[in-house]
Amino acid sequence: MHPPAISLNDYSYDLPDNRIARFPLAQRDQAKLLVYQRGQIHDHTFAELPALLPEGCSLFFNNTKVIPARLYFQKASDQHEAGALIEVFLLHPVLPNNIISQAMLAIGSCSWQCVIGKQKKWKPGIVLQKTVQVRAHTVTLYAELTDREQKLVTFRWEPADLPFADIVEASGQVPLPPYLKREVTEEDKPRYQTIYSKQQGAVAAPTAGLHFTGQVLENLQQRGILLNYLTLHVSAGTFQPIKEEIIQQHPMHSEQVVITQENLHSLLNADKSVIAVGTTSMRTLESLYWYGVQLIKEGDTHFFVRKLSPYEYPEEALPDAKTSMAAVLQYMQQQEMESLVGETEIFIFPGYTFRICQGLVTNFHMPTSTLVLLIAAFIGEDWRKVYEHALANRYRFLSYGDSSLLLKKD
Numbered sequence: 001m002h003p004p005a006i007s008l009n010d011y012s013y014d015l016p017d018n019r020i021a022r023f024p025l026a027q028r029d030q031a032k033l034l035v036y037q038r039g040q041i042h043d044h045t046f047a048e049l050p051a052l053l054p055e056g057c058s059l060f061f062n063n064t065k066v067i068p069a070r071l072y073f074q075k076a077s078d079q080h081e082a083g084a085l086i087e088v089f090l091l092h093p094v095l096p097n098n099i100i101s102q103a104m105l106a107i108g109s110c111s112w113q114c115v116i117g118k119q120k121k122w123k124p125g126i127v128l129q130k131t132v133q134v135r136a137h138t139v140t141l142y143a144e145l146t147d148r149e150q151k152l153v154t155f156r157w158e159p160a161d162l163p164f165a166d167i168v169e170a171s172g173q174v175p176l177p178p179y180l181k182r183e184v185t186e187e188d189k190p191r192y193q194t195i196y197s198k199q200q201g202a203v204a205a206p207t208a209g210l211h212f213t214g215q216v217l218e219n220l221q222q223r224g225i226l227l228n229y230l231t232l233h234v235s236a237g238t239f240q241p242i243k244e245e246i247i248q249q250h251p252m253h254s255e256q257v258v259i260t261q262e263n264l265h266s267l268l269n270a271d272k273s274v275i276a277v278g279t280t281s282m283r284t285l286e287s288l289y290w291y292g293v294q295l296i297k298e299g300d301t302h303f304f305v306r307k308l309s310p311y312e313y314p315e316e317a318l319p320d321a322k323t324s325m326a327a328v329l330q331y332m333q334q335q336e337m338e339s340l341v342g343e344t345e346i347f348i349f350p351g352y353t354f355r356i357c358q359g360l361v362t363n364f365h366m367p368t369s370t371l372v373l374l375i376a377a378f379i380g381e382d383w384r385k386v387y388e389h390a391l392a393n394r395y396r397f398l399s400y401g402d403s404s405l406l407l408k409k410d
Helices: 046-052 164-171 207-211 214-222 261-269 279-298 321-334 370-379 382-392
Strands: 032-037 040-045 058-062 064-066 070-074 085-095 109-117 127-134 137-147 152-158 199-202 226-233 255-260 274-277 339-344 359-363 403-407
Touching: 032 046, 032 382, 040 046, 040 382, 046 214, 046 403, 058 261, 058 279, 064 226, 070 127, 085 152, 127 164, 137 164, 152 164, 199 226, 207 359, 214 226, 226 261, 226 279, 255 261, 255 279, 261 279, 261 321, 274 279, 279 321, 279 339, 279 359, 279 370, 359 370, 370 382, 370 403, 382 403
Parallel strands: 032 403, 058 226, 058 274, 064 199, 274 359
Antiparallel strands: 032 040, 070 085, 085 109, 109 152, 127 137, 137 152, 226 255, 255 339, 359 403
């Protein structure tokens, strides 16, 4: 199956600046909730979500935790110029290894690929440093640009017996999305984080989950809705605009995912709808299907889903979802792995056939973004109807905005 030709202009809409939610609501679950099903749209509040979900469905949450990935170092002044403020934005760990959860536990030193602000001011051989307070410890953090081309920064700290997670927590800033166009406030630290976040490593929040409260989760369980947690560490690439005329040429970002045997058992036992909380959970679940296909068809155990993998197989040659999930579970059991770390750059756009997900909880996304393409792939041309309704009814947009529940036409 070949990817269809797509005009990006067909996935644009006019988003007035005053519709972008620059700050969160005082109460998470008081956001508006647009419910779409079978072409019909209804308005609710997010607190009502448990009563609006299909009976017996399974929800899949992304439990990644946003790290304060934006680090600032004041370069020392010299006789020629005042010291510049250099920004180091953590992207991907390289050493001691590339598994984010392990890299965050590194002791003494580690290396990350970074985005660097004012890199020209960071001359070769210059080691930047700053002092931070980590609980009762005064820590000196050093940063050296060890590979300028790859933007590889090596960090070390003294005393060295603290994990990198503690250093980042004490010295970094919350990496708010660039389109918010404002300074970070104290309120952002808890609010740009889901209440169930657990696995450190994201540089952007899985924002569909920001609306959940303890009460909403409790009400979901009382209704018999199954709650499942998987991990996709959201990367900065999620904000990268599409610039190519042929959208398939967009350099889709790769993100690290972690799935468990428990996730697979839940999917294999799910008799009713599987609903993803957020596009990141949806991309993880759909990637899991394609990893199963990879195991079945190619015997390739390396969990990496390329951006156009879903469009490379003839439909009649593909297994059903349960067969694919069973293949992944069998592989994990054979290898005695409770969890499996992989990478996905899956690109979901109109023409994609969904294999796992029958529903999606999500916010409202930027025009002509990869996420709007995903929404259009999921509910077809009605995506425009949904967005027009949201604009006409004063919904708040983007990361701190309102929410929607999209259910497929079945």
